[in-house]
Amino acid sequence: MNQDLIPGMPLFKQGKVRDVYAVGDDLLMVATDRVSCFDVVLPTEIPGKGKILTALSVHWFAAMRDICPNHLLATDVAKFPAACQRYRDRLEGRSMLVRKATPAPVECIVRGYLFGSAWKEYSGSGTVCGISLPKGLAEASRLEEPIFTPSTKAPVGEHDENISFARMVDQVGRKRAEKMRDVSIAVYLRGREIAEARGIIIADTKLEFGVVGGEVILIDELLTPDSSRFWPAEGYRPGKAPESFDKQYVRDYLIESRWDPANPPNLPPEVVRKTQEKYAEALRRLTTAPG
Numbered sequence: 463m464n465q466d467l468i469p470g471m472p473l474f475k476q477g478k479v480r481d482v483y484a485v486g487d488d489l490l491m492v493a494t495d496r497v498s499c500f501d502v503v504l505p506t507e508i509p510g511k512g513k514i515l516t517a518l519s520v521h522w523f524a525a526m527r528d529i530c531p532n533h534l535l536a537t538d539v540a541k542f543p544a545a546c547q548r549y550r551d552r553l554e555g556r557s558m559l560v561r562k563a564t565p566a567p568v569e570c571i572v573r574g575y576l577f578g579s580a581w582k583e584y585s586g587s588g589t590v591c592g593i594s595l596p597k598g599l600a601e602a603s604r605l606e607e608p609i610f611t612p613s614t615k616a617p618v619g620e621h622d623e624n625i626s627f628a629r630m631v632d633q634v635g636r637k638r639a640e641k642m643r644d645v646s647i648a649v650y651l652r653g654r655e656i657a658e659a660r661g662i663i664i665a666d667t668k669l670e671f672g673v674v675g676g677e678v679i680l681i682d683e684l685l686t687p688d689s690s691r692f693w694p695a696e697g698y699r700p701g702k703a704p705e706s707f708d709k710q711y712v713r714d715y716l717i718e719s720r721w722d723p724a725n726p727p728n729l730p731p732e733v734v735r736k737t738q739e740k741y742a743e744a745l746r747r748l749t750t751a752p753g
Contacts, residue, residue, distance in 0.1 A: 468492065485542070494507070533680065568613065638673070663698060
């Protein structure tokens with residue numbers, strides 16, 4: 463794991479990509495340029511990635527505010543507490559002051575297309591996370607109705623585990639589980655519609671929730687290239703692995719290089735450059751009005 467981005471502030475939690483600091487009763491969430499694949503943090507960073515993730519999350523939090531409240535309080539560093547001001551240059555564009563919430567112990571995944579681990583499972587059993595799907599679907603097929611497939615939240619270096627909705631209910635209670643499921647699907651459907659008008663297919667996405675004062679809210683990031691699969695709409699067709707605007711390019715490089723997760727390699731400059739370009743293009747398309 464890389465060193466803290468802001469070593470002069472009390473670290474609350476260090477995730478794979480984000481460093482979170484305690485700021486009074488709130489939290490300061492800083493998106494670094496780290497990149498993780500297959501639950502492993504790689505030694506090479508993608509310059510500017512953290513700023514893109516922050517800009518997209520802020521964009522989507524605003525677009526989904528009527529569906530579910532979120533943890534965002536401010537993004538303007540000038541409005542952050544005094545303790546943050548000395549680090550303004552490091553925080554600008556990549557940080558969010560957020561409400562401190564109790565994170566739900568599950569991740570909420572919505573799949574609108576059959577790809578990745580979902581395609582692998584379907585190919586063998588006709589199911590995805592135990593959910594039966596119609597026969598005869600091809601890789602990257604669009605699902606008539608998106609499916610909700612929660613998973614555990616594994617610590618850094620460990621793998622998440624798909625779980626049933628019943629097990630999710632056991633962990634968070636039925637009322638909260640149903641709320642998280644319904645919000646996740648509603649956010650995905652709206653995000654998919656907005657993105658498609660801008661030439662991007664959101665194949666699947668992961669959402670995270672927390673609880674503040676008994677209220678379920680969205681936390682962490684939302685509909686970014688780190689938490690979602692983004693495909694260009696042009697050229698898409700079922701049966702063919704699409705190009706992407708996310709870190710699939712890094713995943714493919716690692717698989718082709720037969721990497722060792724215990725000793726992750728440095729990424730070649732070309733992989734860094736192309737990944738950087740894909741993230742930037744996703745931001746440009748999604749935050750520019752169509753037409």
